[in-house]
Amino acid sequence: MPAKKIPPVLEILRDNIMNYGNPLALKPKENATWAKDLLLPTKGEILFYSGGEYQLLPYIDSLVKTITYVDSTSKIFSWLMEARKIVNLTGINAEKIYASLLAKDKARFYSINYKAVVILQKLGYEVCYDSQSDLYSGALLYELGFWRDLKNYASRLTEIIRKTQAKTLVCISPHAAEMFKLIYPQLIDFPQIEVITFIELVWRKREFLPPLNFDNPVVIHDSCRLARELGVSQELRDILSSVNVKSVEPFRNREWTTCCGGPSKMLFPQISKIVAGRRIAELAETGARTVLTSCPYCLSALQSGVDNSSEIMLEDFVEFLYRGFEK
Amino acid sequence: MVDLNKEFGAYSKNLNKASKDSNINNAMTRAVKSYRENVATAMERYPHTPELAKEVRKIKEYSIENNEMLLAQAMDAIEKNKGKAFFATDRADALRILRDLIGTGKTVVKGKSMLGEELQVRHNLEEAGNEVWETDLGEFILQLKNDRPMHILSPAIHVPREQVAEIFSEFFQKEVPPVISEEVGIVREFLREKYFNADVGISGANVVAADTGQVVIIENEGNVRLCTGAPPVHIVLVGIEKLVPTFLDAMKVSEVTWRYANYTAPSYLNVISGPSKTGDIEKVTTYGAHGPKEFYVIFVDNGRSDMMKEESFKQALYCLRCGGCMYECPVFQVTAGYYGRTYLSGIGSVWTTFVDGGVEKAAPMLYTCLRCGRCVERCPMHIDVPLMVGKLRSKVIEATD
Numbered sequence: 151m152p153a154k155k156i157p158p159v160l161e162i163l164r165d166n167i168m169n170y171g172n173p174l175a176l177k178p179k180e181n182a183t184w185a186k187d188l189l190l191p192t193k194g195e196i197l198f199y200s201g202g203e204y205q206l207l208p209y210i211d212s213l214v215k216t217i218t219y220v221d222s223t224s225k226i227f228s229w230l231m232e233a234r235k236i237v238n239l240t241g242i243n244a245e246k247i248y249a250s251l252l253a254k255d256k257a258r259f260y261s262i263n264y265k266a267v268v269i270l271q272k273l274g275y276e277v278c279y280d281s282q283s284d285l286y287s288g289a290l291l292y293e294l295g296f297w298r299d300l301k302n303y304a305s306r307l308t309e310i311i312r313k314t315q316a317k318t319l320v321c322i323s324p325h326a327a328e329m330f331k332l333i334y335p336q337l338i339d340f341p342q343i344e345v346i347t348f349i350e351l352v353w354r355k356r357e358f359l360p361p362l363n364f365d366n367p368v369v370i371h372d373s374c375r376l377a378r379e380l381g382v383s384q385e386l387r388d389i390l391s392s393v394n395v396k397s398v399e400p401f402r403n404r405e406w407t408t409c410c411g412g413p414s415k416m417l418f419p420q421i422s423k424i425v426a427g428r429r430i431a432e433l434a435e436t437g438a439r440t441v442l443t444s445c446p447y448c449l450s451a452l453q454s455g456v457d458n459s460s461e462i463m464l465e466d467f468v469e470f471l472y473r474g475f476e477k
Numbered sequence: 478m479v480d481l482n483k484e485f486g487a488y489s490k491n492l493n494k495a496s497k498d499s500n501i502n503n504a505m506t507r508a509v510k511s512y513r514e515n516v517a518t519a520m521e522r523y524p525h526t527p528e529l530a531k532e533v534r535k536i537k538e539y540s541i542e543n544n545e546m547l548l549a550q551a552m553d554a555i556e557k558n559k560g561k562a563f564f565a566t567d568r569a570d571a572l573r574i575l576r577d578l579i580g581t582g583k584t585v586v587k588g589k590s591m592l593g594e595e596l597q598v599r600h601n602l603e604e605a606g607n608e609v610w611e612t613d614l615g616e617f618i619l620q621l622k623n624d625r626p627m628h629i630l631s632p633a634i635h636v637p638r639e640q641v642a643e644i645f646s647e648f649f650q651k652e653v654p655p656v657i658s659e660e661v662g663i664v665r666e667f668l669r670e671k672y673f674n675a676d677v678g679i680s681g682a683n684v685v686a687a688d689t690g691q692v693v694i695i696e697n698e699g700n701v702r703l704c705t706g707a708p709p710v711h712i713v714l715v716g717i718e719k720l721v722p723t724f725l726d727a728m729k730v731s732e733v734t735w736r737y738a739n740y741t742a743p744s745y746l747n748v749i750s751g752p753s754k755t756g757d758i759e760k761v762t763t764y765g766a767h768g769p770k771e772f773y774v775i776f777v778d779n780g781r782s783d784m785m786k787e788e789s790f791k792q793a794l795y796c797l798r799c800g801g802c803m804y805e806c807p808v809f810q811v812t813a814g815y816y817g818r819t820y821l822s823g824i825g826s827v828w829t830t831f832v833d834g835g836v837e838k839a840a841p842m843l844y845t846c847l848r849c850g851r852c853v854e855r856c857p858m859h860i861d862v863p864l865m866v867g868k869l870r871s872k873v874i875e876a877t878d
Binding site for chain 1: 481482485489492493496807808810811812844845847848849850851853854867869870871872873874875877878
């Protein structure tokens, strides 16, 4: 058997994205289960784009646990990878099998998309959603250096986005927004479409958000992508002010924010967990016990840094704002 | 075929081990806190610094574009100053020049130099039969510990005083208490004798002014003063990226470097133009008065000109080596120099690719970077490390496809 040249986990992610349009080979239909009760039109001016990113999280977490326990450079892991190829021949995806065995919080992460769309609807936005156009953004191909594959993938994705004829693409994940707004236009002839994050769209109509009856201060964990690449940080604070919630600032925030550790989750899961724990400690130093973020990977990575005995409660901005509509 | 997976495996084990090392953890926590406080205080006291940094970025941009011309100018100026300048294309060339100048059986005192680490100068000179002493306290500790630097400015950042006491007690054959002032004192006494009996002093340089041929070295301990002033021969090893057009430019680069390197004002700024000289007797210039009689500068390329040619990567050469980015790197904060080889952390992975092993050796480092971008915020030159890391990852993949 020839020596494996790059860590197998990278190969898996690449193969899955290129072959299935999703890092963990989740099917579009499965990705879209959150939307079935919303009966959203498939065509419209504002296209909601999930990219399947929140849906990936429970699987990624489980996969990371597998990687942490089974050294990704060991013979056992190589054997598992070989097994994967055999299983793939039979049409079943191996990662999904071992990931599913440990999958938790699936309902929670899937529902974030649902809640985001409801919030947008309540604010008066007419949102459309097409599960077939909700292909993964390709951010991991970019991050991990699969740039040749990325170019092919970008063409495929661009064609799908173009066909929707939407004027605005609203991304719930800042990683997807970065790809559509900053990366793809450099690579290919990307459609002339407004790319906006969920946060920015909510910010435009923040005065219509119902006030929240939340007495304790919260602390914002700025996502690196959102704050640095997309320049969105004040918007989060403005939204909280508009719902009468007091936020406190950690020592490192906005463009100086500390990374959640998420990017090294696949290759260096132990380091990722330590980095997450340290960030949680920074956030906890403010005295706030509720941490809010607006990035699926930050949410997932930071969760791994929260000790079981900790009083810290971690929520996505979507979950937090949705409280106002649950009354 | 190089099995990158294996490289990742060994590296990853060390990284995980480092992240659980309480010595590293305590030392880094203290260092990060003190760095942030000191730099904040320094910026308050000298608020012109960020503007000066912008000016320095322009100086560096110009200097890298015109490096060949500046190199010729600097070499000429050094010769006019009665020094001797050499150009070394790579590591082997640099070591050959160095060995030719030093020979064998000599005592050499050396100041801290990242280029020295890159070229593995000490080991090489020892192999050639010389006695070499690192005189920077941190480097001295590592020399005795047979370890490598864990930070570019504070190389022994991971060794607490208790461990230093153990190392010193064994080396000096007497009980050295874990009291920092006593630890510093015993090294001072030991090295003092070495400076004055050494045949050669070696130093690096923070910046070189091409017009005057003046070499500038920032330091706090005073070891560089002694290394470069006491022995009869002084040899400077410097990367070609350190050249700037004028002496005034060199001063601007220096101020920005030390300010972001945690020094409000360094204890010493050494400016060396040539050998020591006097004209006090009959106005006849005589070389080798109190300082070195011979002064040599070896300009080293070793991959730097390749970096200069690459539009995407030449900004890495603007690095002032202040080390600020490392204090802000969430991974470096928990692993110190285990996130690296000779050069450390994100910027180090770019340097490793070009000057210390190529993209294969750099691969584990390149994938350790979170690409979070806080280093860019801290960097006085605003070097876009995440962008370069992304591009180099794509080269790793291309090389293995």
